[in-house]
Amino acid sequence: MAGPNAPELLTRPDGTPIRVLAVDDENSLTELLSMAMRYEGWEPTTAATGSDAVRAARDTNPDAIVLDMMLPDFDGLEVMRRVRAEQPDVPVIFLTAKDAVNDRIVGLTAGGDDYVTKPFSVEELMARLRSLLRRSGATSKRSESELIVGDLVLDEDSHEVTRGGDEIHLTATEFELLRYLMRNPKRVLSKAQILDRVWNYDFGGQANVVELYISYLRKKIDAGREPMIHTMRGAGYVLKPA
Structure with a gap:
């Protein structure tokens, strides 16, 4: 902020x-x-x-x-x-x-x-x-409660998310995952880092939950648009402006 x-x-x-x-x-x-x-x-x-x-x-x-x-x-x-x-x-x-x-x-x-x-x-x-x-x-x-990456806007106070002005409805976990990605734009985040930050437990056979929620987010954030969430094979995920 x-x-x-x-x-x-x-x-x-x-x-x-x-x-x-x-x-x-x-x-x-x-x-x-x-x-x-x-x-x-x-x-x-x-x-x-x-x-x-x-x-x-x-x-x-x-x-x-x-x-x-x-x-x-x-x-x-x-x-x-x-x-x-x-x-x-x-x-x-x-x-x-x-x-x-x-x-x-x-x-x-x-x-x-x-x-x-x-x-x-x-x-x-x-x-x-x-x-x-x-x-x-x-x-x-720009409100201090807003995170902005490209045309993606997340309001940490109201929990509203928009892309290109279109409202996007997220679950609490999807919101927390997106907030973590948006606080670290253009930075590759490993599955272990995401698990620790979003789910608050250590890495240990739970990588599939990260993959699952990344896929949920992609369907809501990237569907029909230029992709912003990218998989870096063997390294993790990165959010970049389209």
């Missing part, structure tokens, strides 16, 4: 990660922004040209766009115009050169939501993004 000094964790209202498209022809800058966004628990997508940005926005349906005003093919204003023709409400933060006062005025007049002048601190940009996302209504504050 987040401590008192941990950054506020934002998600989409359905619990899935915030999606942000970062557009700049400086690869080192978009890599830096991607790292900062992943640290926030968001899903970044990058593009280096206007045409790539329009295509990426269509593919990912971002919650916000960080958009350089100057791009190799066409400018950021044209990117915003084309994206908003299909996604009229997506908020945009423009990146502008320090001396390009006209760019900033034109960008905001044309419908941009904010701008940051290069060079800028990543911390400042991320703070602006968080504020913009909250204002736009694209986010909900």
Whole structure:
């Protein structure tokens, strides 16, 4: 759970990660922004040209766009115009050169939501993004009682579980098993570890109960969807975002 000094964790209202498209022809800058966004628990997508940005926005349906005003093919204003023709409400933060006062005025007049002048601190940009996302209504504050892995959300207080917004009904043991997996995402857990944590007894001929309950969970969590629960032969099980 987040401590008192941990950054506020934002998600989409359905619990899935915030999606942000970062557009700049400086690869080192978009890599830096991607790292900062992943640290926030968001899903970044990058593009280096206007045409790539329009295509990426269509593919990912971002919650916000960080958009350089100057791009190799066409400018950021044209990117915003084309994206908003299909996604009229997506908020945009423009990146502008320090001396390009006209760019900033034109960008905001044309419908941009904010701008940051290069060079800028990543911390400042991320703070602006968080504020913009909250204002736009694209986010909900992540409850400290929630565990979230990909589009799977488990509320430890209410015992509600959803995947992709669809409610999933679990027995008490299934819930406890899923909670243990979700507290250790991307980590391989052995049958012995699972038995000890979920059933509270030592490993000794009881591996089949773990296999049985993993199969129950799979039918409820993964049925008809991209699998999240994976068997690592000879090692155990791992829960990963789809």
